[in-house]
Amino acid sequence: MKYIASEIGFVTKMLSWAVILHVRRWQRYRADVALWISSIWLTILAQGIFIFSAYSASGGNFFGYSFDDVVVFFAITLLSTGLAQIVVHGFTLRLADAVWRGDFDFWVVQPVHLFLRVLLEDIGLVWFWPHVIIGGGLLVWILPLSHVWLALLVAVIAAIIEIGLIICVCVPAIQWGRWNPNEGLWEYLERSRSIPLGRTKNMLLIVLSAGVLQYSLALEVFTGRLHLALFFALAIVIVTIAWFCMRYFVRKYTSASS
Amino acid sequence: MWTAMLRMFVQQQVVHREFWLVLLLNAVLPVVVPLLAWIALAQSVDALQIEGWNIATFTQYYIINFIVYSLSFTSIHSEMGNLVRTGQLNFWILRPLNFFGLSFSFSLARFAVMLVFCTFVGVLVQLTGIAEFSREQQLFALMVLPFSVILLMLLNMCIGMLAFWLIECDGAFAAILLFLQFFGGLILPLDLFPTWLQPISTILPLRYAFGLPSEAVVTLAYHDIPQILFGQIVWIGIFFFATSILWRRGLRHYDAVGA
Numbered sequence: 001m002k003y004i005a006s007e008i009g010f011v012t013k014m015l016s017w018a019v020i021l022h023v024r025r026w027q028r029y030r031a032d033v034a035l036w037i038s039s040i041w042l043t044i045l046a047q048g049i050f051i052f053s054a055y056s057a058s059g060g061n062f063f064g065y066s067f068d069d070v071v072v073f074f075a076i077t078l079l080s081t082g083l084a085q086i087v088v089h090g091f092t093l094r095l096a097d098a099v100w101r102g103d104f105d106f107w108v109v110q111p112v113h114l115f116l117r118v119l120l121e122d123i124g125l126v127w128f129w130p131h132v133i134i135g136g137g138l139l140v141w142i143l144p145l146s147h148v149w150l151a152l153l154v155a156v157i158a159a160i161i162e163i164g165l166i167i168c169v170c171v172p173a174i175q176w177g178r179w180n181p182n183e184g185l186w187e188y189l190e191r192s193r194s195i196p197l198g199r200t201k202n203m204l205l206i207v208l209s210a211g212v213l214q215y216s217l218a219l220e221v222f223t224g225r226l227h228l229a230l231f232f233a234l235a236i237v238i239v240t241i242a243w244f245c246m247r248y249f250v251r252k253y254t255s256a257s258s
Numbered sequence: 259m260w261t262a263m264l265r266m267f268v269q270q271q272v273v274h275r276e277f278w279l280v281l282l283l284n285a286v287l288p289v290v291v292p293l294l295a296w297i298a299l300a301q302s303v304d305a306l307q308i309e310g311w312n313i314a315t316f317t318q319y320y321i322i323n324f325i326v327y328s329l330s331f332t333s334i335h336s337e338m339g340n341l342v343r344t345g346q347l348n349f350w351i352l353r354p355l356n357f358f359g360l361s362f363s364f365s366l367a368r369f370a371v372m373l374v375f376c377t378f379v380g381v382l383v384q385l386t387g388i389a390e391f392s393r394e395q396q397l398f399a400l401m402v403l404p405f406s407v408i409l410l411m412l413l414n415m416c417i418g419m420l421a422f423w424l425i426e427c428d429g430a431f432a433a434i435l436l437f438l439q440f441f442g443g444l445i446l447p448l449d450l451f452p453t454w455l456q457p458i459s460t461i462l463p464l465r466y467a468f469g470l471p472s473e474a475v476v477t478l479a480y481h482d483i484p485q486i487l488f489g490q491i492v493w494i495g496i497f498f499f500a501t502s503i504l505w506r507r508g509l510r511h512y513d514a515v516g517a
Contacts, residue, residue: 034268035424039434042433049441052452054299061302063298140369191436197298200298202301
């Protein structure tokens with residue numbers, strides 16, 4: 001018990017340090033942050049316009065979703081991608097570079113488990129708070145309190161799935177330092193989560209949108225067409241696969257392996 | 259020498275295994291996914307037309323956008339950001355080779371690789387009947403689309419120059435491009451924008467790269483050619499001028515160990 005408490009204390013301390021250092025670092029580069037934040041607000045606006053234009057163009061017959069469902073989908077996607085990117089942003093950004101330079105040796109020998117390193121390396125709080133604020137704010141604003149908790153819960157589970165998927169795609173960089181899907185992956189995630197796909201029968205669309213399907217499933221859970229336990233089980237499966245992938249590649253890693 | 263550089267950059271593009279995945283993620287999916295979404299929507303509402311668009315015109319529109327987007331997919335802004343951030347720009351400034359020549363070779367190499375890819379896609383699309391373009395439409399496209407590609411490449415270059423003033427620039431670059439491309443009509447035809455937002459698109463450059471040329475090719479709107487070409491040339495001039503200014507000012511700001 002004492003051991004677990006000390007481990008939790010240690011991890012909490014590391015996490016608080018990660019947040020403090022992250023904020024201190026980006027306080028020095030306000031121009032970057034201001035440019036990013038303004039462009040991310042505009043990007044969110046663009047995504048909102050796309051989904052609502054599609055909804056209007058369908059004359060209200062939008063795969064059987066009501067207007068409120070569409071708003072909830074938009075809010076859930078923003079909230080969960082924000083939460084996921086806050087956790088995994090630095091990892092995707094730096095992993096390939098760390099392997100390429102040989103710095104990954106130091107990631108592996110740190111006392112903190114490598115899975116936690118995903119969070120500690122560089123959190124994405126400064127970059128992705130607009131997603132969380134708008135997504136969370138919309139949910140609280142439009143939904144009655146009794147529904148907000150379910151929406152928040154499915155958003156968190158969708159975020160866990162997204163983290164798992166991103167880790168799965170990025171960890172091959174441990175073996176091949178030139179493998180760096182960072183920007184492409186981010187753009188894919190940003191661009192492909194445009195509309196809910198849970199009720200479409202277009203298989204090609206579903207396959208090509210596989211990386212963003214968790215948001216559509218989250219909406220299906222919220223609208224009662226998919227059981228929460230199944231969605232949670234999917235998250236566990238994805239995270240387990242990510243854990244095994246990471247373990248596999250770390251075991252195969254030899255210093256400066258690229 | 260330029261041929262050698264071009265050859266080297268082409269080899270660099272294709273030798274990296276991740277290139278094709280990044281290509282898929284960056285160039286193919288952003289255009290294909292919205293197209294499939296519209297097709298699914300049209301099928302689900304069982305309508306022949308959505309706001310004047312049908313499946314055939316949607317398909318043509320997005321395929322044209324895909325070709326323009328892929329051919330201009332140089333990522334020169336990203337490379338520029340790396341060169342400045344790591345300080346490697348020093349070596350290029352000191353070498354007898356002109357830096358703009360280097361950038362041009364890099365862009366041309368990407369263009370050459372993508373041209374092969376797009377030609378393959380174009381032939382495939384035409385042969386399988388996914389979208390059929392008449393001879394007139396093909397000629398029309400040859401008239402207006404080259405300027406679209408040049409315009410996009412210069413925009414990339416111009417955004418890349420911001421690296422002189424920024425540190426963590428990749429994300430900001432991507433977000434700026436995402437926004438401009440959206441309001442240019444890459445993933446949503448300009449007609450389908452809410453009326454109150456259309457003025458924003460009017461004042462932004464990329465409607466002359468995606469929205470207007472693609473719509474004109476789809477509808478064979480000959481009378482729009484002068485306006486489109488004029489807009490493209492004006493924006494090319496603006497970006498060329500802005501790139502030169504930013505380059506000169508950026509170099510003064512550059513302290514040789516990164517921005």
